[in-house]
Amino acid sequence: MGISALAKTATYLLLRNFADTILGTTRPFAGSLSRTLILIAAGFVLLALVEGSFSFFSGRLAAYSAEGITRRLRNFLFDHIQRLSFSYHSKTPPVT
Numbered sequence: 001m002g003i004s005a006l007a008k009t010a011t012y013l014l015l016r017n018f019a020d021t022i023l024g025t026t027r028p029f030a031g032s033l034s035r036t037l038i039l040i041a042a043g044f045v046l047l048a049l050v051e052g053s054f055s056f057f058s059g060r061l062a063a064y065s066a067e068g069i070t071r072r073l074r075n076f077l078f079d080h081i082q083r084l085s086f087s088y089h090s091k092t093p094p095v096t
Contacts, residue, residue: 001054001055001058003050003054004050004051004054004055004058007047007048007050007051007054008047008051010047011044011047011048011051014040014043014044014047017040018040021036022036022037022040
């Protein structure tokens with residue numbers, strides 16, 4: 001999650017750099033401008049891939065952990081109910 005947040009922050013910093021260096025200048029377009037635009041576009045794509053993949057893996061790990069905890073609790077409850085005596089089950093009124 002932290003790497004995803006860093007990638008999002010770097011995206012905003014790249015956007016600031018783009019606005020300051022490309023859009024903020026009044027000079028005519030030069031030959032190096034197209035190279036700069038390509039590098040900035042590639043940076044946006046790369047940062048989006050990093051942010052998306054780390055967000056995905058963060059969500060996947062959270063879901064895996066939650067399902068593991070739920071499975072352990074379910075197994076513990078089942079084991080506990082199974083170990084109760086028959087008299088407990090016969091004397092306990094049903095839940096409605």
